[in-house]
Amino acid sequence: GKNIIVIQFESLENHLIGNTYFGQEITPNINRLLESSIYFNNIYEQVRDGNSSDAELLFNTSIYPISNGSAFLRFGDNTYITLPKLLKKRGYTSVAIHGDNKEFWNRDRAFVALGFDNYISEDDFFDKSSCGMGILDKSLFSQSICEIKRLKEPFYLFVITLTSHMPFEINKELQYLDLPNKNVTTNYLQSIH
8 A cells, every 4th residue: 555666767787876986975865765765786687678678677577578679669569467557456556757758669558568557758747858868867756746746545656767878968067976087987977976
């Protein structure tokens, strides 16, 4: 009967959590969240060609991705035993939210097949501020809070971030770390921060 909120952080490497770089905390917000969260830190990447969508499939179905191609693209309409479907039997509403094009990785069809009652994509956002590959995480979390206020309890909210996705391009005014140089590594750290 408890609400479940899962946040899938794009490209987040476990070794950054709780660490500092040049004396600056890399993941301060995540560190604070972990004080009252369940944290699984012994995870090994199991994705294949689907990358993020493979991670979404793994988490919501407990099955491995296919060896060639993306399961969401090749088998997006398949019937799966999933977390959203199991929770629905217990009275939950399940919502997926991602600040990307709804059709990217065939999510508009795959999330229906996974049993999500609603999928909120970038088209549905009230704040479409973007950076790098898509909607800023700040806007994503603002939208998520609005959705939480509308949801009947109990609910399962599956949130997929995008700011820390390649190519790690983040606007200057959102770069809060004071780093000695600028390269792909420091750009990555800025996007994770």
